[in-house]
Amino acid sequence: MPRIAIIGLGLIGGSLALALKRAQIEGLEIAGCDAQRGVAGRARKQGAIDHEARDAASAVAGAAVVVVATPISQARSVLEAIAPALEEGAIVTDTASTKRDLLRWAAELLPERVSFVGGHPMAGKEQSGLEAADAALFEGMPWAITPSVGATEGAIRTVEGLVSITGARPIIVDAAEHDSYVAAVSHLPLVASTALFSLASQSQAWPDLAILAGPGFRDVTRLASTDPSLSHDICLTNRENLLHWLDRYMEELRRLRGLIADAGQQEKLLKEFVRAQTEREVFLTKPPERAPEDQRAETPSAREQMLSFMVGDYVVRRTKEIDRMLDERERGLREERGR
């Protein structure tokens, strides 16, 4: 009878348990534990897990697959605690947001008789904890898989299968690459979103700003609601990559600022908006798939061609309209100053 152990039953661990239960896999047993008192008991009562273990080491006894779903700040001591209790041939995976530290710790602490395959589900929501857990949390979302050097092919396939059961898309990627990619599409957005919310909410005008804040503000600042210890863990464990992308982001903002400020650059500014909107449309409607290495070089140029065609056509149509409005606005402001 296959047994899976889930260490940490918060939003991610709890949702994984629920997703596995939903799949109704014949004979599957889930053991779980959580450092916070009472959580594992609640998980069992709501049917997310079958067995409530008193600690990580007892949870992994008899388990073919172990998922460490704690905050990364606790992952190292969990690996240390479970190492002696792991079964021969057990497969260990995790769900932390950065992967290099995890792979280093696994190499250092886990016995050779087990396979470590890192994992990172790209999913989340504004709430955290078991109460927010949701069997559908991972549906359609990417789930990065970063095998260790010693992981067996079978272990990698097993983790891929586990991920697929939740409805997520398994993506195998090198751990160092993973950390640099997620710095761009996950950790930078987290900091950008938090900075935007902090700026507005710390402003003297916040009571007035908050009243006018609509759905756009809510969406763009959503990541400011991330569990603070998770945000902080990310900054600690992926610092160098994050700083790199943060610097590039500030550069990009400075460039856009220059276009906005310069009345002579309006066509260029418009093109920026058209390109971003068009590229995002492509991103949403034709979700990217990994092309084989030899085809990658071609992809951008074909896309570039289509984009440049669409952008050019649009810009020509808009230019007259803008020129007229700029003239009118200039005249209006002059008159206003003159009064």
Next chain:
Amino acid sequence: MPRIAIIGLGLIGGSLALALKRAQIEGLEIAGCDAQRGVAGRARKQGAIDHEARDAASAVAGAAVVVVATPISQARSVLEAIAPALEEGAIVTDTASTKRDLLRWAAELLPERVSFVGGHPMAGKEQSGLEAADAALFEGMPWAITPSVGATEGAIRTVEGLVSITGARPIIVDAAEHDSYVAAVSHLPLVASTALFSLASQSQAWPDLAILAGPGFRDVTRLASTDPSLSHDICLTNRENLLHWLDRYMEELRRLRGLIADAGQQEKLLKEFVRAQTEREVFLTKPPERAPEDQRAETPSAREQMLSFMVGDYVVRRTKEIDRMLDERERGLREERGR
């Protein structure tokens, strides 16, 4: 029989028409027109409007209320075109994202026999055009109302009523204040979101980044899908306010960057995340209401007190955990370098 004219039947004008129809107001007639051929006909066929007018001037004939829902770049010429055709006592409003230009144009172009009351619904979505129109688009969303100096009390109440029918929350605000507030909570988020998407999508690594981009990236970059001419109009008509907030945003990012980069500032960095998360929780669960002027001074200090209590408690609990992890990480990196 009351008649409302809606000039421009895109996402906003179309959604307004649908929301009014949904309210089933006895005897209400909606006339509509759109500069794009075929749109008004489609709106009539789908029951959003009752009468399809061939142009703005014919649409407003006999209308008690006129809503200019075109892009701001066309609003001035629409006001010019409808001015001679407006009924005695007609109420004119609009839906543009910035309000100072609109009020100036209305003062310049509209006859004294009508009242102009500016309007700005804080709502939107990734798609634009009549096809994306939705009767529920405005539900629960703020809708700013900026009366002109000459607007009658009755005109202001009428526009408030119209806004309430859509399910939005009417918020009366001075036009100059409006433009400065929305620069912070709408226009800066637009630029920040677009810059984030552009940076990622223009990167060489985009094919790999896109595969790993999860729901957080989608939410935070949603505004990059704004209609490009709307984004551009916003930059043109609210340039000074936008640049002000953009500069403050870059300052805030630099400040956070400093905390992330400095190993000695981790407690401060954690506090930033805790404060942002807590403040956003308050923002979401207790939506702000406008306090009378004399009560405003008190509000921040009570909130500050509560926040500082929550933040303090959390940080104490976390500090030991972080210290341990930082030590472990430092040691791990040293060992990695040593190998």
